Amino acid sequence: MNRTVCKRLFVSTLFVVVALVVVAARAQNSPQAATSAAGAGQNSAPSAAKTASQQFKNMQILKDVPADQIIPAMQFISASLGVECEYCHVEKAFDKDDKKPKVTARKMMEMMFNINRENFEDHREVTCFTCHQGGAHPASIPAVGLQERLPEMTKDAASSEAAKPWAESLLDKYLAAVGGAGAVKRVTSRVEKGSLTGLGDQTVAIEIFAKAPDKRISVVHMKEGESVTAYNGKVGWLSVPRRVHMMNAAESAGACLDADMEFAMHVKTLYPKWTTMPGEKIDDHETWLVVGRKEGTPPLKLYFDQNSNLLLRMVRYTDSPLGYNPTQIDYADYRDAGGVKIPYRWTISRPGNKFTVQVEQVEQNVPVDDAKFVPPPPPAAPPAH
Ligand code: HEC
Ligand code: HEC
Numbered sequence: 001m002n003r004t005v006c007k008r009l010f011v012s013t014l015f016v017v018v019a020l021v022v023v024a025a026r027a028q029n030s031p032q033a034a035t036s037a038a039g040a041g042q043n044s045a046p047s048a049a050k051t052a053s054q055q056f057k058n059m060q061i062l063k064d065v066p067a068d069q070i071i072p073a074m075q076f077i078s079a080s081l082g083v084e085c086e087y088c089h090v091e092k093a094f095d096k097d098d099k100k101p102k103v104t105a106r107k108m109m110e111m112m113f114n115i116n117r118e119n120f121e122d123h124r125e126v127t128c129f130t131c132h133q134g135g136a137h138p139a140s141i142p143a144v145g146l147q148e149r150l151p152e153m154t155k156d157a158a159s160s161e162a163a164k165p166w167a168e169s170l171l172d173k174y175l176a177a178v179g180g181a182g183a184v185k186r187v188t189s190r191v192e193k194g195s196l197t198g199l200g201d202q203t204v205a206i207e208i209f210a211k212a213p214d215k216r217i218s219v220v221h222m223k224e225g226e227s228v229t230a231y232n233g234k235v236g237w238l239s240v241p242r243r244v245h246m247m248n249a250a251e252s253a254g255a256c257l258d259a260d261m262e263f264a265m266h267v268k269t270l271y272p273k274w275t276t277m278p279g280e281k282i283d284d285h286e287t288w289l290v291v292g293r294k295e296g297t298p299p300l301k302l303y304f305d306q307n308s309n310l311l312l313r314m315v316r317y318t319d320s321p322l323g324y325n326p327t328q329i330d331y332a333d334y335r336d337a338g339g340v341k342i343p344y345r346w347t348i349s350r351p352g353n354k355f356t357v358q359v360e361q362v363e364q365n366v367p368v369d370d371a372k373f374v375p376p377p378p379p380a381a382p383p384a385h
Pocket of ligand 2: 322
């Protein structure tokens with residue numbers, strides 16, 4: 001995977017570790033799967049060429065999609081219905097069809113594909129979430145006295161058409177606000193230490209090592225051991241003790257955005273088309289929402305402070321066979337670090353989870369050993385028979 005690919009989509013970070021690494025590894029109990037994980041680990045290309053039915057035992061609908069897209073599809077389903085994996089799966093036996101909701105979910109996938117084929121020229125307009133909206137049992141009757149409405153994006157966007165600044169000029173102002181290209185380029189490594197809250201009720205220590213142009217590893221010191229999220233310029237991975245999950249191409253692309261130390265300089269070149277509209281208020285700050293688009297990839301949404309021009313929020317999406325999985329990162333507590341403004345606090349939110357990192361100490365242009373960015377060996381192969 002090269003840097004052009006890297007400049008596209010997204011998703012990254014830690015949390016997925018807990019839910020996903022464990023599960024992905026559990027799903028790979030067979031010796032055959034363990035070997036394939038080993039292969040993926042040595043290869044620089046993160047995406048396995050295997051199809052889902054080659055890797056998993058009981059695929060009937062999603063059988064021809066790449067195997068590394070099954071877990072993202074499962075995350076999408078879980079988020080759409082607001083349920084855990086166990087709602088449909090028997091523990092440690094994901095292939096079994098013992099639970100009724102799993103069987104129903106297959107029919108629902110076919111229904112969804114049919115609705116889109118027959119009504120929307122095969123565009124994925126309707127997804128599980130369209131009906132389920134975060135619940136297992138979709139509502140079919142309008143609620144009484146419901147005040148909440150969908151965001152009024154169209155109205156706002158239309159009424160302020162004249163006053164809207166150009167997206168490109170907002171991106172330029174953002175670069176200037178963080179210190180300008182010269183200052184950004186002068187920082188070639190960054191080591192941050194701080195704390196993380198939101199995963200369980202403890203506050204835990206986190207260390208982040210970044211090296212230009214695009215290597216980054218964050219290490220969370222959990223009670224159970226280290227939890228790692230990393231991207232080494234080619235491929236990303238997540239790990240918890242004895243478990244490693246190599247990111248697929250879309251996940252790596254997200255990790256790459258986080259790792260890009262010159263993001264403020266590069267952002268404009270990542271998408272061919274940018275648009276602006278008024279964004280929602282974030283912590284009392286008025287924002288502009290700048291959206292990057294590129295045919296065939298999910299959009300990137302950036303919210304800039306109308307006063308400081310700093311980036312307050314990024315929303316990005318990782319595609320899956322059933323729909324987009326969203327990640328939102330809110331940036332705050334910007335401070336000067338050697339001529340560059342960087343956020344000392346950020347909150348990463350995904351459906352069903354959220355955590356905040358507060359940086360306490362930053363060192364820049366210190367040596368960071370390349371050995372840190374070598375993916376860990378794949379889990380030990382099962383004993384030979
Ligand atoms: C609403 C039901 C539902 C939920 C929730 C769900 N799954 Fe699935 N899962 C399915 C269905 C249906 C299939 C089979 C798809 C097919 O036949 O193409 C499947 C297949 C799988 C497989 C392949 C198993 C095999 O070997 O055949 C794995 C692994 C898996 N799911 C993991 C997960 C994980 C991890 C989660 C939680 C993040 C999850 N699933 C949540 C319905 C669900
Ligand atoms: C067009 C609307 C629609 C779409 C799209 C849709 N569903 Fe459903 N789904 C329903 C309705 C309606 C029910 C029945 C609700 C009830 O039992 O109260 C249902 C029921 C289910 C159930 C059974 C819940 C239970 O515990 O009884 C599962 C599981 C489910 N859907 C999964 C999915 C998945 C996965 C997708 C996407 C692949 C999906 N649905 C897409 C409308 C939809």
